[in-house]
Amino acid sequence: MRNFTKPVIDVEQQIAVLKQRGLSIQNEAKAKLFLQSVSFFRLSAYMRPYQINHDPTHRFRSGATFKQITQTYEFDRKLRLLVMAAIERVEVSVRAVVSNYLGPKYNNPHWYLDRKLFKQHYAYYRLLQTIDRKQSDSLKSYQRESQRIDKARDKSAQDKKALKVRRAKESYARHYPLTYSEPDLMPGWAMLEELTLGDLSHLYAGLAKDADKKAIARAFGLSMPLLESWLKTLTTIRNICAHHSRLWNRELGIKPELPKHSSIAWPDYQQSTRDNTRVAVIVSLLQYFMLQISPHDDWKNDLIALLNTYAEIDQARMGFPEDWQYDPFWSTTI
Known part of the structure; x- marks a missing residue:
């Protein structure tokens, strides 16, 4: 283990470092614009195929260009x-x-509410917590929007009511708890749309049968x-x-x-x-x-x-x- 001693360098200095390491840069103005949009650190991963293997000074191979x-x-x-x-x-x-x-x-x-459909080691209650949180967060968002609508001075009471109805339907995660009391959580076809791909992968792997x-x-x-x-x-x-x-x-x-x-x-x-x-x-x-x-x-x-x-x-x-x-x-x- 050793102390980190690398200095912070600006874009001009970054270009100088690349040239010092043997990289050909034909248009420095374009190179500067690119480095201002894509960090030197991110771009460094794309430099490695053009650098000499195992060179501690990160020298570039002969003929390597910034354009490549x-x-x-x-x-x-x-x-x-x-x-x-x-x-x-x-x-x-x-x-x-x-x-x-x-x-x-x-x-x-609501098939997914049946615990028996999943393996014992599957994070079943995390699934339920995920869907409950989605509904809760969406409901809170709707309530905040409704408060803003109620405070609007340029809308009639009828317009405010119609607008809140539209807002309630903008996502099923808010529509369900605003419309239904039992079960607490949304049906399976809607639940699946709220999952990440990772959640979906875990759900499939966690099926008991x-x-x-x-x-x-x-x-x-x-x-x-x-x-x-x-x-x-x-x-x-x-x-x-x-x-x-x-x-x-x-x-x-x-x-x-x-x-x-x-x-x-x-x-x-x-x-x-x-x-x-x-x-x-x-x-x-x-x-x-x-x-x-x-x-x-x-x-x-x-x-x-x-x-x-x-x-x-x-x-x-x-x-x-x-x-x-x-x-x-x-x-x-x-």
């Missing part, structure tokens, strides 16, 4: 947006499948362990994207299960390497989901177009072999 670094940053930003778009589709679809299966099976709009989990997984053509693993993985990836963290060449801290049966479409190159630590496996499982839930979407084409547009990006660092897009998996249609 900013292009890598822009590629990663666009990749995250594309990945988030697919995760959104998956998340919405899983919510719908869980709701459409469990509600009718147990003939109960394997028959329920298998039925939900079958809706996506998957086994129960695969769906459970993939939801956990996508939760991690979503959090990376939501925090605008580097994704493109990241070695994943979580390894999703890979399909073991030929009945599940999967790239041949991943069947042989079984590499599940890079972003290549993430886009493969997202493409699998897209084939199930939105087969006519252009997501796959958008991904390939992005990688072709940034042809200078080292796709091997993402876990892709050469000519990966010609694998039969990427031409699969339903």
Whole structure:
């Protein structure tokens, strides 16, 4: 352990440091604008592929340019947006499948209030507390809005009443406690919409009956362990994207299960390497989901177009072999 002694440096000094380390900066004015918008610290993660390995002075390789670094940053930003778009589709679809299966099976709009449907180790009461807090916070927000409406001097009593009715319907989390007294919490189909992807993943993993989990997984053509693993993985990836963290060449801290049966479409190159630590496996499982839930979407084409547009990006660092897009998996249609 040692004391931290690195000094604070402004943008001008940051540019000087980069030049001193051997980075070519053709347009310093543009570089300054970029560093004013994207911090030096955030950008440093994108510098590493262009620096000499294990050099304690962080020297850049010969020919490395500031433009290469900013292009890598822009590629990663666009990749995250594309990945988030697919995760959104998956998340919405899983919510719908869980709701459409469990509600009718147990003939109960409030099925999740039955403790027996969940494993003993599942954080069941945290789920209830989450939904209760959502309703409580939304109700308090409505009450504050109602007080502001009541104080408005430019509205008639009739207008105020109509406005409060509209405000009450703006979210189900406030509409339910304003409308119903029993049960205390909203029905399952609304509850699921209030959960984060992580909450949804935990709920699926926490279901007590394997028959329920298998039925939900079958809706996506998957086994129960695969769906459970993939939801956990996508939760991690979503959090990376939501925090605008580097994704493109990241070695994943979580390894999703890979399909073991030929009945599940999967790239041949991943069947042989079984590499599940890079972003290549993430886009493969997202493409699998897209084939199930939105087969006519252009997501796959958008991904390939992005990688072709940034042809200078080292796709091997993402876990892709050469000519990966010609694998039969990427031409699969339903």
